[in-house]
Amino acid sequence: MKTLFPYVRARLGPPGGPGTLRADFTASLVVFLVALPLCVGVAVASGVPAEVGLITGIVGGLVTGFLPGSSLQVSGPAAGLTVLVYEAVKTYGLGGLGVLVLVAGLLQLAMGALRLGRWFRAISVSVVQGMLAGIGLVLIAGQLYALTDAKAPSSGPDKLLGLGGLAVDTLSDSTALTALGIGTATVLVLALWPKWRAGARVLPAPLAAVLLATVATGVFGLPVARIEVQGLLASVQPPGLDDFGGLASVGMLGTVLAFTLIASAESLFSAAAVDRLHEGPRTDYDKELMAQGAGNTVCGVLGALPMTAVIVRSSANVSAGARTKASRVLHGVWLLIFAAAFPAALELIPVSALAGVLVHAGWKLIPLKSLVPMWREHRAEAVVLGVTALAIVITDMFQGVLLGLLMSVVKTAWETSHxxxxxxxxxxxxxxxxxxxxxxxxxxxxxxxxxxxxxxxxxxxxxxxxxxxxxxxxxxxxxxxxxxxxxxxxxxxxxxxxxxxxxxxxxxx
The missing domain is CATH 3.30.750 (Transcription Regulator spoIIAA)
Structure with a gap:
C-alpha cells in the first residue's frame, strides 16, 4: 500500500502542504455543486436518464481527472453536444450511443498518440464559435418546450416554427404556465445570483437556482413534471454486440466523426481558455486529447454520455483556488457518493428548472459580445460564424460544421491568393x-x-x-x-x- 501513495501523489500533481490540500478540497466541493445540476440537465435534455449524465461526470473526475494533460480543467457531459446526442439516441438507441462514444474515445486516443492534438488549435475560431452559437440556438429552441413541460419537435427548423403554437398552447394551459413560471424564475436566478457576492460564495448559481425551484415546487405542491430516476446501477447499460453492427452505416460513422471532432475541439479550446486563467503548468494538448479519449472510451463501455472539458466547471475550479488535479478527482468522488446514496433527491427536481439551466447555458454559448467587434474588424470571419450557426440550425451539427470548415478554407485561400x-x-x-x-x-x-x-x-x-x-x-x-x-x-x-x-x-x- 505504501508503494501506491507516491504514484498517486505523482499523478495528482506536485506535493503540497495542508494549504494545498485544503484549497483543492474546497474547490472540489464547489465544482461538484456546479456540476451536479449541469450533469442532470444535460442528460434529461439529451433524452437519457438523469443518472447517465452523472456517470459521465464521475468518469470525467475519476478517469480523465486523474490523467496528465491539463491540470485544472474539469470534464463531464457538455451542453455543446446535447443536440447531437439527442439525435443519436433517437436514431440508434442507448446501446448505439455507447458504441458511438466508445469509438469516438478510441479515435481520440489514436489522435493523441499520433500527436495531432496541437493541430486542433489550427481550426478557425469563427467556425468553433459558429458551432457553439448554432448549438446554443437549437438548445434554447428545444428547451423552451421543456420550460412548459411540452414535447419538442425533432428538427431545428420545426422547433423554431413551432414556437408560435407553443405560446398559444401555453397561454391556455394553467399547468404549462406554472412550469413556465418555474423555468423563467430559474433563468432569472442564474442571471442575478452571481451579483449577490455573499450568496455566490456559499452556493454556485446553477445549484442555487435548482434548489430554489425544487423547494418552491415541493412547498406549494405545484403540478409540474419532475425528473424520473431509475438508479445508478440500472443506468449502466453497456452496448451489446448487435449495436456495433450499425458502424457499417454511413450515418453512424458520420456521427462518430462529429462526436470526435466536436468533443476534441471543444476540449482543447477550453484548455487554452483555462490556461489563461491560472499561472500553473500549461496544457499538453496531445496528452489532454488522450485523457479525453480514455474518458470517452470508459463512458462508451458504460453506455454513458460523451464528455468534453467544460469551461463552466473549469473556471469555477480555478476561481475556487484549486492548485492541483486533486480537486477535479475529488469532484468525481462527490458525484459518485451523491448518485449512489441520494438518487431519490433527483426525483424532487422539476424538469422546467433544468430546462431553465440549459436555456441559460445555451444563451452563453452564443458569442454576443464578440459579434459586433468581429463584424467591424474581421467581416469575413463574422460571415463564417453566422453561416456555420445558421447551417447547424437548418440542417444538423455535422453538416453545419463541415460547411463552416469549407467556408473557412475558402476564405483563407481567397485572402492569401493575391x-x-x-x-x-x-x-x-x-x-x-x-x-x-x-x-x-x-x-x-x-x-x-x-x-x-x-x-x-x-x-x-x-x-x-x-x-x-x-x-x-x-x-x-x-x-x-x-x-x-x-x-x-x-x-x-x-x-x-x-x-x-x-x-x-x-x-x-
Missing part, C-alpha cells in the same frame, strides 16, 4: 514581358484574366512566372492557354497590318 500583373517593354521589335506575381489560385483567376485581357492585343508577349510563389493547375493551364492564343492573335494582327501597309505602298506607286 496576384497582379506587371509589364516591361524591351522595345517594339521584342515581345512584351508580362510578369505575374503573387499566389495564383482558381479563386483569383477571373481577376487575373481581366488584367491579361487588358494588355495590347496586337503585341506579342512573353509570360514570366518566376515571381509566383504558388500557382495551381487551373491558373497554370489558363496562363499557358492565354499566352498561346494571345500570340496567335497578335501574329494575325501583325500580318494584317503588314498587308495593309504593302497595299498602301502599291497604291501610292
Amino acid at each position: 496576384v497582379h500583373v506587371e509589364t516591361e517593354d524591351p522595345g517594339a521589335e521584342l515581345p512584351l514581358q508580362v510578369i505575374v506575381l503573387g499566389n495564383a489560385t482558381f479563386l483569383r483567376l477571373p481577376k487575373l484574366q481581366d488584367q491579361l485581357d487588358a494588355l495590347p492585343a496586337d503585341r506579342r508577349v512573353e509570360l514570366r512566372l518566376e515571381g509566383l510563389r504558388h500557382v495551381d493547375h487551373a491558373c497554370g493551364l489558363a496562363l499557358s492557354t492565354w499566352e498561346e492564343q494571345h500570340n496567335k492573335a497578335a501574329g494575325r494582327a501583325e500580318a494584317a497590318s503588314g498587308a495593309r501597309s504593302e497595299e498602301r505602298s502599291g497604291v501610292a506607286g
Whole structure:
C-alpha cells in the first residue's frame, strides 16, 4: 500500500502542504455543486436518464481527472453536444450511443498518440464559435418546450416554427404556465445570483437556482413534471454486440466523426481558455486529447454520455483556488457518493428548472459580445460564424460544421491568393514581358484574366512566372492557354497590318 501513495501523489500533481490540500478540497466541493445540476440537465435534455449524465461526470473526475494533460480543467457531459446526442439516441438507441462514444474515445486516443492534438488549435475560431452559437440556438429552441413541460419537435427548423403554437398552447394551459413560471424564475436566478457576492460564495448559481425551484415546487405542491430516476446501477447499460453492427452505416460513422471532432475541439479550446486563467503548468494538448479519449472510451463501455472539458466547471475550479488535479478527482468522488446514496433527491427536481439551466447555458454559448467587434474588424470571419450557426440550425451539427470548415478554407485561400500583373517593354521589335506575381489560385483567376485581357492585343508577349510563389493547375493551364492564343492573335494582327501597309505602298506607286 505504501508503494501506491507516491504514484498517486505523482499523478495528482506536485506535493503540497495542508494549504494545498485544503484549497483543492474546497474547490472540489464547489465544482461538484456546479456540476451536479449541469450533469442532470444535460442528460434529461439529451433524452437519457438523469443518472447517465452523472456517470459521465464521475468518469470525467475519476478517469480523465486523474490523467496528465491539463491540470485544472474539469470534464463531464457538455451542453455543446446535447443536440447531437439527442439525435443519436433517437436514431440508434442507448446501446448505439455507447458504441458511438466508445469509438469516438478510441479515435481520440489514436489522435493523441499520433500527436495531432496541437493541430486542433489550427481550426478557425469563427467556425468553433459558429458551432457553439448554432448549438446554443437549437438548445434554447428545444428547451423552451421543456420550460412548459411540452414535447419538442425533432428538427431545428420545426422547433423554431413551432414556437408560435407553443405560446398559444401555453397561454391556455394553467399547468404549462406554472412550469413556465418555474423555468423563467430559474433563468432569472442564474442571471442575478452571481451579483449577490455573499450568496455566490456559499452556493454556485446553477445549484442555487435548482434548489430554489425544487423547494418552491415541493412547498406549494405545484403540478409540474419532475425528473424520473431509475438508479445508478440500472443506468449502466453497456452496448451489446448487435449495436456495433450499425458502424457499417454511413450515418453512424458520420456521427462518430462529429462526436470526435466536436468533443476534441471543444476540449482543447477550453484548455487554452483555462490556461489563461491560472499561472500553473500549461496544457499538453496531445496528452489532454488522450485523457479525453480514455474518458470517452470508459463512458462508451458504460453506455454513458460523451464528455468534453467544460469551461463552466473549469473556471469555477480555478476561481475556487484549486492548485492541483486533486480537486477535479475529488469532484468525481462527490458525484459518485451523491448518485449512489441520494438518487431519490433527483426525483424532487422539476424538469422546467433544468430546462431553465440549459436555456441559460445555451444563451452563453452564443458569442454576443464578440459579434459586433468581429463584424467591424474581421467581416469575413463574422460571415463564417453566422453561416456555420445558421447551417447547424437548418440542417444538423455535422453538416453545419463541415460547411463552416469549407467556408473557412475558402476564405483563407481567397485572402492569401493575391496576384497582379506587371509589364516591361524591351522595345517594339521584342515581345512584351508580362510578369505575374503573387499566389495564383482558381479563386483569383477571373481577376487575373481581366488584367491579361487588358494588355495590347496586337503585341506579342512573353509570360514570366518566376515571381509566383504558388500557382495551381487551373491558373497554370489558363496562363499557358492565354499566352498561346494571345500570340496567335497578335501574329494575325501583325500580318494584317503588314498587308495593309504593302497595299498602301502599291497604291501610292
